Amino acid sequence: MPKPVIELLVNNHAGVMSHITGLFARRAFNIDGILCGPVGDGNTSRMFLLVDEDERIPQVIKQLEKLHDVINVRERNDYDRTIFHRLHEFVESE
Amino acid sequence: MKRTGAQIITALLERQGIETVAGIPGGCNLPLYDALRDSPIHHVLARHEQGAGFIAQGMARATGKAAVCLATSGPGATNLLTAIADAKLDSVPIIAITGQVPASMIGTDAFQEVDTYGLTLPITKHNFIVRNIEELLEVVPEAFHIALSGRPGPVAIDVPKDMQTQTLDITEWPEPGKADAFPPCDPEAIRQLADRIHRAKKPVLYIGGGIIASGASEDLAAFARKNGIPVACTLSGLGAFPANDPLYLGMLGMHGAQYTNLLLDEADLILAFGVRFDDRATGRVVEFCKHADIIHVDIDPSEISKIKPANLAIVGDVGNVLRSVMPMLHDNERSEWRGRIMELKDRFPLRFPVPQDPLHPMNFLQQLSMRTEPGTIITTDVGQHQMWVAQAYPFQRPRTLLTSGGLGTMGFGLPAAIGAALARPGIRAVCVSGDGSILMNLQELATLAELNLDVTVFIMNNHHLGLVRQQQELFYGQRYFATQFGADPDFARIAEGFGLRAWDLGEETDPMETVARTLNQPGPCVINVPVHQTENVLPMVPPGKANREMIIGELTYA
Numbered sequence: 001m002p003k004p005v006i007e008l009l010v011n012n013h014a015g016v017m018s019h020i021t022g023l024f025a026r027r028a029f030n031i032d033g034i035l036c037g038p039v040g041d042g043n044t045s046r047m048f049l050l051v052d053e054d055e056r057i058p059q060v061i062k063q064l065e066k067l068h069d070v071i072n073v074r075e076r077n078d079y080d081r082t083i084f085h086r087l088h089e090f091v092e093s094e
Numbered sequence: 095m096k097r098t099g100a101q102i103i104t105a106l107l108e109r110q111g112i113e114t115v116a117g118i119p120g121g122c123n124l125p126l127y128d129a130l131r132d133s134p135i136h137h138v139l140a141r142h143e144q145g146a147g148f149i150a151q152g153m154a155r156a157t158g159k160a161a162v163c164l165a166t167s168g169p170g171a172t173n174l175l176t177a178i179a180d181a182k183l184d185s186v187p188i189i190a191i192t193g194q195v196p197a198s199m200i201g202t203d204a205f206q207e208v209d210t211y212g213l214t215l216p217i218t219k220h221n222f223i224v225r226n227i228e229e230l231l232e233v234v235p236e237a238f239h240i241a242l243s244g245r246p247g248p249v250a251i252d253v254p255k256d257m258q259t260q261t262l263d264i265t266e267w268p269e270p271g272k273a274d275a276f277p278p279c280d281p282e283a284i285r286q287l288a289d290r291i292h293r294a295k296k297p298v299l300y301i302g303g304g305i306i307a308s309g310a311s312e313d314l315a316a317f318a319r320k321n322g323i324p325v326a327c328t329l330s331g332l333g334a335f336p337a338n339d340p341l342y343l344g345m346l347g348m349h350g351a352q353y354t355n356l357l358l359d360e361a362d363l364i365l366a367f368g369v370r371f372d373d374r375a376t377g378r379v380v381e382f383c384k385h386a387d388i389i390h391v392d393i394d395p396s397e398i399s400k401i402k403p404a405n406l407a408i409v410g411d412v413g414n415v416l417r418s419v420m421p422m423l424h425d426n427e428r429s430e431w432r433g434r435i436m437e438l439k440d441r442f443p444l445r446f447p448v449p450q451d452p453l454h455p456m457n458f459l460q461q462l463s464m465r466t467e468p469g470t471i472i473t474t475d476v477g478q479h480q481m482w483v484a485q486a487y488p489f490q491r492p493r494t495l496l497t498s499g500g501l502g503t504m505g506f507g508l509p510a511a512i513g514a515a516l517a518r519p520g521i522r523a524v525c526v527s528g529d530g531s532i533l534m535n536l537q538e539l540a541t542l543a544e545l546n547l548d549v550t551v552f553i554m555n556n557h558h559l560g561l562v563r564q565q566q567e568l569f570y571g572q573r574y575f576a577t578q579f580g581a582d583p584d585f586a587r588i589a590e591g592f593g594l595r596a597w598d599l600g601e602e603t604d605p606m607e608t609v610a611r612t613l614n615q616p617g618p619c620v621i622n623v624p625v626h627q628t629e630n631v632l633p634m635v636p637p638g639k640a641n642r643e644m645i646i647g648e649l650t651y652a
Contacts, residue, residue, distance in 0.1 A: 062398075
């Protein structure tokens with residue numbers, strides 16, 4: 001079973017990543033991988049969070065939607081997961 | 095016209111309608127204080143930033159409007175944190191504006207530098223650090239917009255000192271931030287709500303602070319009376335429904351009356367309106383209302399099915415929902431269910447001690463309630479006295495009980511009472527505290543003396559951290575430790591030392607006459623109330639147990 005990915009569109013400024021990772025930490029949700037980059041004119045960023053299969057994902061998404069700098073959240077299962085494999089290889093390499 | 099960042103902040107606060115702020119100046123918010131000197135805003139000098147935070151909370155909780163507190167960088171900001179976290183858990187709209195070291199020095203471990211943004215991040219609805227002066231024009235109104243919209247909450251704004259001193263040419267002011275309008279309710283959900291109520295034989299309303307935040311008390315009363323639905327309140331919901339109404343069931347949960355918890359256990363429909371299924375209310379969650387369908391109405395979508403799955407959920411303003419469903423609601427006496435309620439209430443009532451025992455806090459609080467004006471605002475600290483207030487004081491109106499429900503912060507009561515008295519002049523604020531709690535923000539007696547507000551402080555003095563002592567007795571085999579106070583402060587003399595009038599009811603021949611007399615005298619006073627040292631708050635649901643498994647306790651009762 002491939003791991004779910006949560007896709008976020010967020011305002012691109014310092015502190016947004018803290019809000020998102022902080023939310024995961026204090027609600028005791030795990031993140032396995034993060035991909036993030038600016039889109040368009042750089043005012044927003046798209047973020048992909050690789051997470052564990054967990055019945056609480058709908059609750060995580062609702063909590064993420066409440067963050068002021070989060071514009072859009074959805075769960076993705078149709079992504080090309082090889083990108084996370086390559087990331088994994090990269091972080092495993094010396 | 096050129097203005098400094100500090101002048102921009104004060105102008106924006108004035109435009110928000112802010113008349114009073116509480117705070118303490120220091121190195122990194124001095125420019126803001128310099129601008130405040132020229133502003134019509136009344137500044138209340140607290141004696142500890144946590145006091146300033148709770149004064150702001152008192153103003154916000156008493157009115158529903160956003161209130162502002164100020165602190166400098168470093169220790170000023172860290173001292174505010176408890177009050178901010180408290181506002182987050184109880185959904186109170188406060189704006190905390192902190193000074194920060196100049197932008198060029200951030201990250202250098204400068205004097206009184208701390209990462210206020212990082213510290214406030216998990217305890218605010220949202221937080222800002224201002225990185226250029228133009229941002230102030232967006233951030234300040236946006237902070238009010240966020241604090242007041244949907245489910246209210248605290249917002250922190252960290253303002254480096256150089257952002258306060260730089261200047262900007264202002265040609266046009268932004269609109270003040272205000273709460274978003276609520277979207278209309280889904281008519282299909284409202285129809286289903288009415289339908290489920292009409293099919294239910296044993297419905298109970300389980301209501302909380304959301305009713306008060308929504309200003310929906312009158313709508314709730316009309317709704318409950320039309321369909322004959324009894325109302326159980328959470329701690330934060332007390333006052334949302336009048337305690338003298340025959341449909342009133344009092345508080346549910348850990349220290350609720352036995353009949354209240356038993357009725358919830360028998361119910362076939364729970365109308366959970368403006369509540370979040372807090373563990374103090376539900377007890378063991380899987381056992382909570384296990385025979386009932388649950389209809390959950392809340393403004394915060396993330397509360398729906400967070401703790402307990404809802405059979406029907408409506409995300410929206412609970413006042414809107416109540417008004418929308420009213421035209422569809424049948425008149426119903428529910429005589430059978432009401433009869434069962436009367437039966438359980440008779441058999442398992444909230445028990446009061448024998449009336450001849452004036453030192454029992456429940457008796458004292460009941461007597462106190464007969465001597466306060468209607469509309470008197472009661473604030474509490476946290477512990478046994480708080481639970482006795484919740485049980486014994488009959489709240490009739492919303493926003494007349496201000497109490498730290500979610501975070502459970504000792505030290506809340508006195509500054510919150512100061513804030514309430516500032517925000518509601520002409521109404522007395524009564525702080526019911528304990529000898530443990532009062533010492534946690536005692537310094538605010540100086541603020542109170544300076545402001546000469548109509549605040550009465552009752553210190554229910556049992557020489558213990560009573561609610562902890564009670565847990566050691568009940569759940570730790572009476573292995574008492576660190577819960578009895580070895581020193582015995584003379585609170586009346588201490589209060590007199592602050593310049594306040596004070597009484598010790600242990601020295602009065604007719605204590606309640608003294609209480610009545612002092613409540614009618616303008617200005618502040620402090621009253622020490624000696625109570626039994628080892629009395630327990632009963633009934634009590636042991637932590638982790640179902641609400642029907644209450645400890646009823648020994649009979650010192652009538």
